Amino acid sequence: MTERWSRDQVLALAPDASSQKAAQGVAAAGKWSLRGTTGTVLYGECKGSGAKPYLAAVDLSEPAYRCSCPSRKFPCKHALGLLLLWSADGVPAQEAAPQWVTEWLDGRAERAARSAARLDAARARLAAGDDGPQPGPDPSASGSGLSASGTDPSASGSDLSASGIDLGIPFGAGAGVGQGGQGGGVPPGSGGRVESVRHQRVAAGLAELERWLADQVRQGLAGAQEHDWDGLAKRLIDAQAPGVAGVVSRLARVRAEEGWPGRLLEEYALVNLLAVAYRRRAELTEPLAQTVLIRTGFPVTREEVLAGPPVRDHWDVLGRRDESQDRLTARRVWLRGRRTGRPALILSFAPQGQPLDASLVTGTTIDADLTYYPGAAPLRALVATRHATIPPPAAPPPIAPSPAARSAAVPPGVPPGVPPEVPPGVSPDEALDEVAWVLAEDPWTESWPLVLTGVIPGRTAIGGLPLHPRAHDPWRLIAVSGGRPLTVAVEWTPQGLRPLTTWDDDGTTVIL
Numbered sequence: 001m002t003e004r005w006s007r008d009q010v011l012a013l014a015p016d017a018s019s020q021k022a023a024q025g026v027a028a029a030g031k032w033s034l035r036g037t038t039g040t041v042l043y044g045e046c047k048g049s050g051a052k053p054y055l056a057a058v059d060l061s062e063p064a065y066r067c068s069c070p071s072r073k074f075p076c077k078h079a080l081g082l083l084l085l086w087s088a089d090g091v092p093a094q095e096a097a098p099q100w101v102t103e104w105l106d107g108r109a110e111r112a113a114r115s116a117a118r119l120d121a122a123r124a125r126l127a128a129g130d131d132g133p134q135p136g137p138d139p140s141a142s143g144s145g146l147s148a149s150g151t152d153p154s155a156s157g158s159d160l161s162a163s164g165i166d167l168g169i170p171f172g173a174g175a176g177v178g179q180g181g182q183g184g185g186v187p188p189g190s191g192g193r194v195e196s197v198r199h200q201r202v203a204a205g206l207a208e209l210e211r212w213l214a215d216q217v218r219q220g221l222a223g224a225q226e227h228d229w230d231g232l233a234k235r236l237i238d239a240q241a242p243g244v245a246g247v248v249s250r251l252a253r254v255r256a257e258e259g260w261p262g263r264l265l266e267e268y269a270l271v272n273l274l275a276v277a278y279r280r281r282a283e284l285t286e287p288l289a290q291t292v293l294i295r296t297g298f299p300v301t302r303e304e305v306l307a308g309p310p311v312r313d314h315w316d317v318l319g320r321r322d323e324s325q326d327r328l329t330a331r332r333v334w335l336r337g338r339r340t341g342r343p344a345l346i347l348s349f350a351p352q353g354q355p356l357d358a359s360l361v362t363g364t365t366i367d368a369d370l371t372y373y374p375g376a377a378p379l380r381a382l383v384a385t386r387h388a389t390i391p392p393p394a395a396p397p398p399i400a401p402s403p404a405a406r407s408a409a410v411p412p413g414v415p416p417g418v419p420p421e422v423p424p425g426v427s428p429d430e431a432l433d434e435v436a437w438v439l440a441e442d443p444w445t446e447s448w449p450l451v452l453t454g455v456i457p458g459r460t461a462i463g464g465l466p467l468h469p470r471a472h473d474p475w476r477l478i479a480v481s482g483g484r485p486l487t488v489a490v491e492w493t494p495q496g497l498r499p500l501t502t503w504d505d506d507g508t509t510v511i512l
Contacts, residue, residue, distance in 0.1 A: 205239025
């Protein structure tokens, strides 16, 4: 039995505001001639404009969505409306689902089994020392800097499974280090091995960047103009360093911010550090050298990442943030493992107007294997395998006979009196120690997920840690707190914290 989601959690799945409004319009029992749930799947028949009702189903274990309506939005209003009914306890339990639902579930199970078999075969080849077929030519050689890894095979027509769309690299950074071809280049520390043509081009482009930065500092920051950064970014694209080009192209936004001289100088220093690190990468440790190549823009295939060592845990989905740039929308979903304490970033991309990955619901906990992209402070990951749905945790007894018994009633790391649905957190001091470690390993880190516990939010800070300028006055968070300490998931950035999610006294997820 899947734990029932809150209304906030359901509406957060909507692709846009109009879908939220439309979903609430069909979230009435009278709109559905049939509706039911078997505990792990919801299904229903919703009246439409035609003679036949629309058939909608939601597999709660992913989640994944199916609807016979012609909508190209994902999930559609009918799936969202069915979820809203379920969140309000408006979907009756049934022993079995109709045939069209079981056929859909059987098809999904077959595709998952084939995918798992391919993944096991890839890991077996890796363990045997056979990397299998080498990757093709590096897509960034054409200047795009994007490698397209496919979508879920079941994501066709109106049956859209939620494994998402992944174009390979985050904004301003490459996705990893290729194994062969132009994208792979020379492994760190390879000494006298002849470098690839791409490495020579990147080296020339970053040498020009170092000279340009030195001139900028010598002449003064006030003379920096937007067209200077645009021209430099285009030359870095031509030099096949798309990761650095992405960072340079964002400098115009820094110039428009308050207190821009200090921020611009910080960005210049980090870009210069990256250029120097690339030039001296043979002297770096293997993980740090991989990080440098990642930040420069050398890609790694999705298959290579999935073939890496899996990390299994119960992962709390802390929150997500969508960001648009050019003609792409990126979705960042933050996870944190309950046993390992490891954070993870699941990153997916889609062209604007196309569906994004909706498989990770904020406030839920998934039992899954994650595989990480390489680096000195690994953060970005892929969900390799999802296991059975985690049952809702038992609530602690209202009166514990002893402090030891009370502590045993909740997960490790959760203070006594906190509902077990709330992820374990750390104090602000412990959070700062973690961030300090991350920056020591990867000084180019731009964000990191944290769970703060026992903190009181204010208008400009949480637990004494400053908020991001765009996150000031978090009135909803302040209202949930009511002046009392609470647990809040945040995204750390060099400019301050971005609140993601909090939990009220009953353990209900409140998305900020």
